[in-house]
Amino acid sequence: MEQNPLDQLRDIHLPESGGFWPPAPGWWALAVLVLIAGIVLVMLFRRWRRRTRWLVVARREMEHLARTRSPTPEWFAQLNTLLKQCARKRYPLERPGALTGQQWADFLLRTSPHDRIASRPVVEAMIQSAWQPRAATDPDRALAFARLWLGGQT
Template sequence: MNPQDPLTQLKDIHLPETGGWWPPAPGWWLLAALCLIALIALAVAWKRHRARTLWKRQAKAELATLGQQIRNEPSWYGDLNRLLKRVARQTHEHRHPESMTGDQWVEFLLDTLPKDRIASRPTAEAMVAAAWQPKPAIDPRNALTFATFWLEAQL
């Protein structure tokens, strides 16, 4: 080796350093923005859905509470009828169920049942009448079963 030889001083080819991971390329910024927009849109849609279905969750919770506090008293039947009317107002607002009483309310309940309308008539009539009778003639468990069946048909 000759120290004077300029070829011996040459080094191997070196590739330039990569740009690193930061800052990302414009395509990654666009993808991140689209993901963020999609996440925000999903959160807003989920929040709206929860707000629209709040009454359903509240109705189910109130029915469960009434099921735990079964009493053969007119006030319990009144609470049960009020719950059904609130649900009916949400699901059939064009028929104005909140103003129905007595036979008209019974007919509405039976009309909005999907099946077993004839078999459910005595239970519905007794449940509606029990709210005004000092000694209700219906077993509260039967009324609760009818109310559960009707409520699940509406939800």
């Protein structure tokens, strides 16, 4: 019995797959990039939240003033105080806290996002109403301007 040398050969076997662990170096690099991008996004979001926290508080206070509106000098003084606090946060280099009267009105109109000419009588009356016994304007009109001005501060 003669043996055929080809009978002694085995079939071709493919190599075993490497599995999913450990990942290839490219996957490690991608994971590091995704981690860094996530950290950067969280830091940017936190910085943005810290910078705009005053706006959330101001809008909450504006809603409180809207619920308690009355044509009294105290109410108009509170509204002006709120606008000055917001102006100090938004425009710190211009020192709006020191402005009064016509300078304060001009500042509000200059930094107002819309309809500056039509808003002048309302702004001037709003500022005067904080010091006069009788309101020179309707609280709703003053609130409308304040909301418009505050809405442009984002």
